[in-house]
Amino acid sequence: MDIKKLIGEATEYDKKEMLEYKKPKSWLKSVSAFANGMGGKLLFGIDDDGEVVGLADCEKDCEVISETIKTKMDPIPEIHLVPETVDGKKIIVLTVFSGKETPYYYVGDGNRQAFVRIGNESVIADRTAIRRLVLKGAGIPYDSLTSPFEYKNMAFTKLRSVCKQRTHNEFLDTDYESWGIINENGELTNAGALIADESPVRHSRVFCTRWNGLTKAPGLMDAIDDAEFSGSLISLLQEATAFVARNSKKAWKKLPDDRQEMPEYPERAVLESCVNALIHRDYLDYGSEVHIDMFDDRLEIYSPGGMMDGTMVQNLDVLNVPSRRRNPVIADIFNRLRYMDRRGSGFKKIVEDYQMYANVSNGAMPVFKSELSSFFITLPNLQYVVKGQDGTKDGTKDGTKDGTKAFEAILSHISNDPRVTIDELVTLTGISRRQVLRYVKELTEDEVIRRDGGRKLGKWVILKEYSTKDSE
Numbered sequence: 001m002d003i004k005k006l007i008g009e010a011t012e013y014d015k016k017e018m019l020e021y022k023k024p025k026s027w028l029k030s031v032s033a034f035a036n037g038m039g040g041k042l043l044f045g046i047d048d049d050g051e052v053v054g055l056a057d058c059e060k061d062c063e064v065i066s067e068t069i070k071t072k073m074d075p076i077p078e079i080h081l082v083p084e085t086v087d088g089k090k091i092i093v094l095t096v097f098s099g100k101e102t103p104y105y106y107v108g109d110g111n112r113q114a115f116v117r118i119g120n121e122s123v124i125a126d127r128t129a130i131r132r133l134v135l136k137g138a139g140i141p142y143d144s145l146t147s148p149f150e151y152k153n154m155a156f157t158k159l160r161s162v163c164k165q166r167t168h169n170e171f172l173d174t175d176y177e178s179w180g181i182i183n184e185n186g187e188l189t190n191a192g193a194l195i196a197d198e199s200p201v202r203h204s205r206v207f208c209t210r211w212n213g214l215t216k217a218p219g220l221m222d223a224i225d226d227a228e229f230s231g232s233l234i235s236l237l238q239e240a241t242a243f244v245a246r247n248s249k250k251a252w253k254k255l256p257d258d259r260q261e262m263p264e265y266p267e268r269a270v271l272e273s274c275v276n277a278l279i280h281r282d283y284l285d286y287g288s289e290v291h292i293d294m295f296d297d298r299l300e301i302y303s304p305g306g307m308m309d310g311t312m313v314q315n316l317d318v319l320n321v322p323s324r325r326r327n328p329v330i331a332d333i334f335n336r337l338r339y340m341d342r343r344g345s346g347f348k349k350i351v352e353d354y355q356m357y358a359n360v361s362n363g364a365m366p367v368f369k370s371e372l373s374s375f376f377i378t379l380p381n382l383q384y385v386v387k388g389q390d391g392t393k394d395g396t397k398d399g400t401k402d403g404t405k406a407f408e409a410i411l412s413h414i415s416n417d418p419r420v421t422i423d424e425l426v427t428l429t430g431i432s433r434r435q436v437l438r439y440v441k442e443l444t445e446d447e448v449i450r451r452d453g454g455r456k457l458g459k460w461v462i463l464k465e466y467s468t469k470d471s472e
Helices: 003-007 025-036 058-072 127-138 157-167 190-195 233-246 267-279 328-336 346-355 405-416 422-429 433-445
Strands: 013-016 040-044 079-086 089-096 105-108 111-118 121-124 205-211 223-230 250-254 259-263 290-294 298-304 367-371 374-380 449-452 459-462
Touching: 013 025, 025 040, 025 058, 025 089, 025 105, 025 111, 025 121, 058 079, 058 089, 058 105, 111 127, 157 233, 190 233, 190 328, 205 233, 223 233, 233 267, 233 290, 267 290, 267 298, 267 328, 267 346, 267 374, 346 374, 367 422, 374 422, 405 422, 405 433, 405 459, 422 433, 433 449
Parallel strands: 013 040, 205 290
Antiparallel strands: 040 089, 079 089, 105 111, 111 121, 205 223, 250 259, 290 298, 298 374, 367 374, 449 459
């Protein structure tokens, strides 16, 4: 039987050469992490290189695995244990299902520890991760919990004015409870604290920067514009989109009977991206804020908190990602204010907005990327032209500079994400795949960059600063 078939649809799995009787933590930590996350599989009898070595006593190992999980896991996760034969050798496939009673702890050696997955490793859950797992297990979202701040000290003039402006309806006193701003006891919820005019939630902020160039690298002038915003989530959304607007240029071209707008960043795509960052961020992460970074060729939006189920958005079809809301009360408020769709089709709207400008985008489309505790949206600048695009000369928008922009754009994305793939570089830069491969080859031959590892798990290493001499 093929190993890949045994793994099946599991995106998370570990291989173990043998079952370590005296060191159960070595594999139970993966059981804990899988149960606390989106599930996964453990394959016993396969070494780290994927070679089938088999197990000496498969039946005994199955009994030990089952008994050890019962005695050293709390609560006991749902599992499926099956012996298999591969290349004439016995192995064990242990499937661990995503649990509903999180956190799932390993109990042993005088310790009680919960684990989570980071990359392909199972690591001890920190305090923030434990809080997140506790709420998940209780089925209680963060934004519906009672806030430590008092309702009587809050004002909601921004909420009232925007409600009137966007819905043409007055915000009534009875709406505070029905909208989830206060609970049935009249106490302020976390959602209410985040929506209040002068929000007391200190880490609910947005940092915006318009960088001078393609990277954050220091130079004569690092940033053209920057701002830090705090306050109501409604104000944060308005300020963030206004910052992007004032640091963007608009152009248009004449058509026979009309004219076509050619913005650097489509307005709806920017709005949906900012809404996504504010609504779906993880507010249990007290040490991070939403960041909006604008470069010559792109707009990057970062928000704390990965996908709800632990999946990586870059491995999914973003046009068909099911809607799961980390903060359902806040999402409902923004829906009532008509900032978002209740069906949660934000990713699709962002992509569709770019597709409307397909004739000027050079194929550049938004890129979505997530990690365990972070989410990134990258919007390409529709007016940014790199070497060889649209018949221009080497250079930028008007094609008057020398041919370094393509190399700089590629290096910028590699610096920002060393694990960026060739396909992602094609999307981010708007350069054809053939040209990207040629530029990457040149940078590699000139020893500007190096690829360490394979196509899927490898990463780029920048060896030296790029100069025009390297491309000659």
